[in-house]
Amino acid sequence: NAGVTQTPKFRVLKTGQSMTLLCAQDMNHEYMYWYRQDPGMGLRLIHYSVGEGTTAKGEVPDGYNVSRLKKQNFLLGLESAAPSQTSVYFCASSRLAGGHTGELFFGEGSRLTVL
């Protein structure tokens, strides 16, 4: 009954360090997404993937890279962390749906602090 699992849940980084957030889903969903949540700004899409081996930029992609080597995993990387990347990161997945009626399933979030 795992659904969408994110690791790590919490991380503190120094400016310039790198890290990778891992998202895993066990629902055989085609689509996966990375969002960031900041106070007063709601959720903003960073990158997304419509299938294994594919990725695309969302609304705020700068400073992040992603990879989708396996269908069930979607990795979000920060090559050189900046304080502006302090945020709560949410991964989500959805099944392939006709039109745009698909429900997104979210992980519990990863809180990242960059000092």
Place this chain on the structure above:
Amino acid sequence: GNSVTQMEGPVTLSEEAFLTINCTYTATGYPSLFWYVQYPGEGLQLLLKATKADDKGSNKGFEATYRKETTSFHLEKGSVQVSDSAVYFCALSATGGGNKLTFGTGTQLKVEL
């Protein structure tokens, strides 16, 4: 581009009070509309949705009607409970594929005894 505007929070209500959280949107074409809820320390989960004009989504006593003429999708509940305390996000998914959602900024609801 697409956008969603929600009323600012926090909204504080007494238990059994009537709830309305306003949501308006801007989008091309015919978007689907959603309300997601985020309980403390958790990820978002779908509360209800509507995929075409005049559709009413409902779940757990919450309702919202897709009004194309006013580009609105207001969330309502007749009698709130303390357990409804959460952050509520209005969102849209526009034509173009990928099920990408555009979210509003969220409205925090606090229900007190």
